[in-house]
Amino acid sequence: MNDIMSTLKYAILGLLNRKSMTGYELKKEFETTLFEFWNAKHSQIYPELKDLYDNKLVNFNIEVSGNVLQKKLYYITESGKKYFYDWISKLDNKHVIQKDEFKLKLYFSDLLNKDERNSLLLKELEIHSKALMHFKTNLLKFDNIPPSNDTDFVDYLVLLGGIKREEMVCEWLKECLSLCQNRK
Amino acid sequence: MNDIMSTLKYAILGLLNRKSMTGYELKKEFETTLFEFWNAKHSQIYPELKDLYDNKLVNFNIEVSGNVLQKKLYYITESGKKYFYDWISKLDNKHVIQKDEFKLKLYFSDLLNKDERNSLLLKELEIHSKALMHFKTNLLKFDNIPPSNDTDFVDYLVLLGGIKREEMVCEWLKECLSLCQNRK
DNA sequence: TGTACCATGTAATGGGTTACATGATTCA
DNA sequence: TGAATCATGTAACCCATTACATGGTACA
Numbered sequence: 001m002n003d004i005m006s007t008l009k010y011a012i013l014g015l016l017n018r019k020s021m022t023g024y025e026l027k028k029e030f031e032t033t034l035f036e037f038w039n040a041k042h043s044q045i046y047p048e049l050k051d052l053y054d055n056k057l058v059n060f061n062i063e064v065s066g067n068v069l070q071k072k073l074y075y076i077t078e079s080g081k082k083y084f085y086d087w088i089s090k091l092d093n094k095h096v097i098q099k100d101e102f103k104l105k106l107y108f109s110d111l112l113n114k115d116e117r118n119s120l121l122l123k124e125l126e127i128h129s130k131a132l133m134h135f136k137t138n139l140l141k142f143d144n145i146p147p148s149n150d151t152d153f154v155d156y157l158v159l160l161g162g163i164k165r166e167e168m169v170c171e172w173l174k175e176c177l178s179l180c181q182n183r184k
Numbered sequence: 185m186n187d188i189m190s191t192l193k194y195a196i197l198g199l200l201n202r203k204s205m206t207g208y209e210l211k212k213e214f215e216t217t218l219f220e221f222w223n224a225k226h227s228q229i230y231p232e233l234k235d236l237y238d239n240k241l242v243n244f245n246i247e248v249s250g251n252v253l254q255k256k257l258y259y260i261t262e263s264g265k266k267y268f269y270d271w272i273s274k275l276d277n278k279h280v281i282q283k284d285e286f287k288l289k290l291y292f293s294d295l296l297n298k299d300e301r302n303s304l305l306l307k308e309l310e311i312h313s314k315a316l317m318h319f320k321t322n323l324l325k326f327d328n329i330p331p332s333n334d335t336d337f338v339d340y341l342v343l344l345g346g347i348k349r350e351e352m353v354c355e356w357l358k359e360c361l362s363l364c365q366n367r368k
Numbered sequence: 369t370g371t372a373c374c375a376t377g378t379a380a381t382g383g384g385t386t387a388c389a390t391g392a393t394t395c396a
Numbered sequence: 397t398g399a400a401t402c403a404t405g406t407a408a409c410c411c412a413t414t415a416c417a418t419g420g421t422a423c424a
Contacts, residue, residue, distance in 0.1 A: 007288070014292040017292070022403075023405090024404075034288070038288050043387090044383080069391085071402090088296065097219060097221075103222075108198040109272065109338055148363070153294065176344070226375090369424100372423090377418085379417100380415080384410085384411080387406105395398105396400100
């Protein structure tokens with residue numbers, strides 16, 4: 001049964017482990033909280049939920065809103081908790097490659113002239129500057145570092161990672177620009 | 185016809201734009217030079233080459249090694265060069281999300297105890313420390329910064345990016361470890 | 369002569385996006 | 397009453413990996 005488990009299924013189990021939710025609410029979580037490091041469309045979430053249900057890792061109750069509309073409020077089962085805990089507590093010891101279309105373009109940019117390459121670098125810098133500002137705005141929500149073993153604390157750690165990454169990318173792009181500038 | 189183009193096809197065009205190659209040699213390039221930011225298995229490369237050929241973006245000559253073995257030595261066509269140039273000279277103005285299974289685990293690590301979370305962070309740190317050392321070794325091959333408009337120069341830029349990324353990740357992980365250490 | 373590597377393909381399957389499809393609820 | 401959002405699903409398709417399949421070449 002372990003071979004049915006994808007990373008997305010673990011992400012769903014993790015969310016349900018915190019709080020019972022409908023598929024729609026899970027979708028919202030992927031669009032907001034998890035968006036920085038994972039995401040999924042509803043067309044992928046609903047089939048995965050069905051699969052998890054078939055394997056008894058989640059279950060659901062029917063809730064009714066209004067007069068007619070039925071919602072499935074999913075919760076994690078004991079078996080699901082066990083699967084989730086096994087996944088989170090161990091790491092596969094491998095370095096995953098990050099596909100990066102920008103680096104691919106930069107790698108082939110020897111056939112561009114100075115202006116074209118510059119414009120490429122500047123546009124990419126703009127994208128990451130904006131992302132950096134966005135993350136820094138989020139950081140303002142924390143007026144101090146939350147206590148460990150709190151969901152706010154892990155939010156904080158992940159946010160720090162995002163900020164550091166964008167800072168690093170901006171630095172790198174600026175260095176590339178300066179290296180391109182100063183040489184014939 | 186533009187809708188047949190995947191990023192992988194552009195990567196192949198880019199490589200063939202530099203030098204005529206067989207499918208096997210392309211595979212080697214993905215395993216070595218491009219591995220840091222793109223990759224592809226031979227089972228994906230050969231069908232893509234066929235597709236590019238069908239669309240007249242590449243062509244090939246048969247080469248014979250030994251007595252029998254026939255190799256297809258692919259080269260880029262004028263039409264292929266045009267497609268490639270169009271792709272490389274413009275950027276889609278969007279921030280792509282990077283899926284990151286480690287961050288996902290960290291995000292749910294509030295249910296782990298201190299030791300378990302520490303061990304997770306330490307293992308990840310080890311992976312990225314090794315990657316960093318590996319990149320730094322590669323940097324030694326450059327005894328000075330290559331001239332711009334040289335393929336060595338873009339190699340150098342991309343390598344700098346890899347080093348910066350791994351440095352940043354290591355720093356972040358150390359910060360996480362220290363934040364976990366110093367609080368109850 | 370056997371093993372590592374060169375060389376080229378196809379098939380099955382998994383993971384993910386886009387598009388198709390339907391209907392209820394809330395609020396202006 | 398109409399628009400935004402809640403809510404749930406399926407179908408077609410694309411990209412990528414793993415496995416299946418075959419045979420030649422170089423070299424110890």
